[in-house]
Amino acid sequence: MLMEPVTFSESGGIRYLHFGSELIQGAMRIRDPDEIYLEYNQQMMAWLLFLETKPGMRVAQLGLGTGALTKFTHRYCPAVKNTVVEMNPSVIIAARSMFSTPSDDRRLQTIMMDAKQFVRYDDYQNHYDAIQVDLYDAICDGPSASSLDFYQGCYNALKSPGILTVNLFSRHPSLDLNLNHIGDAFDNRVLLFPESHDCNVVAIAFKGPMLSVEWQDVSRRAKLIMEKTGLPTNTWVSGLNRENAHQENKLSI
Template identity: 35%
Template sequence: MPPPRSPQLFSLPSPFELESGTVLLHEPPWSNESVLRAQLLDESYAKPFVVEDDKRRYLYFNTRLMQSAMRLADPNALDLAYTQQMMSFLLFLPHPRRIVLIGLGGGSLMKFCATRLPSVDFTAVEISPDVIAFRDLFQLPPDDTRLRILEADGAAYMQDVEKGFDVVLVDAFDEHGFAPPLANRAFLDSIFSKLSGNGVLVINLAGEKESYAGLIGLAMDAFDEQVIVFSVPEDGNHILLAFRAPYFEPRWRWLHNHAKELRAKFGLDFPAFVQKIERAAKLGLARREAIRGR
């Protein structure tokens, strides 16, 4: 059963044609429901909100771009295809010790890593206090010695933090798409400098293409072209993998065998992931997208 709702949440029937259920807002109980309903419909409501039905909770900035989804029957599962495929870094780095997530959303990646990678040190960095305010609703674990959520600017955090991350996950969006302050070379250079020797950068690319146009080319430059981009058609996303190791050369045959072990351990379709990644790498999709974005 889901935990009891925080008393400051204001609920109203969903006004959206395609998103049925209940809308949950961080608003006082005396708020005007008609005004909030109108703001939701014309997209002038300035904060994130949750839509809940009898099976799932969804986090939105607007209904054109879903931020996160959680199955009520299995809150720690990765419900969206793109979140599952962001975990493909385990193919290349099966025993990460230190992970940072830039952009919390509903915390699906944090919860999955917390439960399935129990020895990992995990930091989530989220700039919006309004997103963090939904932490309890999405059943995120409390901060402890190995798990923490920081309210901070992701770019500034990567500039100042100490080196040694094995994995940097970037899943940062605003109401239009990929967060503009992160779509630049300086951010990518700071990530490159803070990764461990075999570290991996994983970026979710979604929303309006203009919001991340050119980012793939910048990543190709920052990571000496050791970048693979593959599509997640189920969600309309692309995933970018960038590798810190010099002269990175995937051992595809070994990875296909390793993928079967990961599927048995984590319950995700790693064999399908590695097939897609190998095909994208051999077709040079990252270079094609980089040229298109220039």
Template identity: 35%
Template sequence: MGIPIDISEAAGVRYLHFGSDWVQGAMRIRKPNALELAYTREMMAGLLLRDGLHENPAQDAGQWPRKVLIIGLGAASLAKFVYRHCPQARIQVVEIEPSVVAAARQFFRLPPEDGRFSIHVGCGAQYVLERERRFDYVLVDGFDRNARAGALDTLPFYQALRTRLTAQGLIAVNLFGRSRGYKASLERMITAFDDRVLAFPSCDSGNVVAFCADGEPVERDIPELRRRAAALKAASGLDLLPTVTRLEQAGTLPGGVLTL
């Protein structure tokens, strides 16, 4: 039996729920391709760390990311953003619940599958463990109706994810910063990625986005992050300047440099 799906609307925003008041995704009806929730915006901060669409939006040759894996579809916010703003990217979504895919199609304007966008219905952890494909960007945002990540928050899963990254690979994981398991989750990532992990300061919602890297190192100082954020905003409408400010104010960047 699948999870219960509920849809609500308020102030021009449509919300996805799994049988409770807990918000599992959101879409501003007049801006269906925008990232409505703060944590989803921060999950796209990898575009500040690698040379992505903000560098030269007129040319897609060589742009990052070219291969994207999204685990957990929700209201399809991340999938739609990448599909629209990263035309060079091939996108693989893995979603365990068929009813979530159906709801995304009916209520959240999920793009049709085509040569660069496909959906696999199944367990995200199992998909990573069994497939040999490698990805530039992996976005992990999978929770059940009780906000539990299950197999998507285990050391074997994070270790397997690391082996699925390209030389420029990055992973963004949505965590709940106020939940009891948050620090344990971060420790598992630190173990799997040999300390190449950065947890962004908690959003107002309590969500924390953690980034993990393998391969080529990332080193961006604050002026460079601000320049890239301004270019990204101009290219896509995504405003990560407040995120850069929060990183700076939280003392997360020693010496004013983001290193990953």
């Protein structure tokens, strides 16, 4: 299979990843490589609002990019075992050599394969507490994995309770297609963040027992995460509250 070329650019202290075009596939602040620089990437850590990290917890990132999620989890969630699924070997090399992503160790495993195949493997069924999906190619005309079969595979790979976060394009026909498939796979238990400045929308999907919690309790959790990690979670709760119908009084999903 022909892999897309991996290229780089730098501006204002930020290093960018590209797949042979000007479209940005990821970014890193050079002086703070473990920071999650892009807003939508930050929001893909939203599973932290609902799941306590603990020894033996497993999180999978489908699509490596600059390794932003991998680096952050490796540093701030030391109890978590990370699995990265990336099919392009050049992306893996670039993440380690240009974006300070750590090499594999007892808490980090990199698997070079197609994410669509990965979620169908029997070995990974009911295996992960959280899965983060950020799968785009050089064209960036919507996620490169968007079928109902793929999202059903993500559901099956999650434990109960488990949470999926997905990066979607807000101003593209693929948005409705993906939301419909995520909703079908997760019994319509889906929340959306407000659109970020770069036209991305992050979806959060839930597996397991129904969740019913006061927003003030979610806000307290968000504040704790911000204090421990520096993630700008102070805006997350109000954004989720406004963006999702029938969730005004309390979060019930």
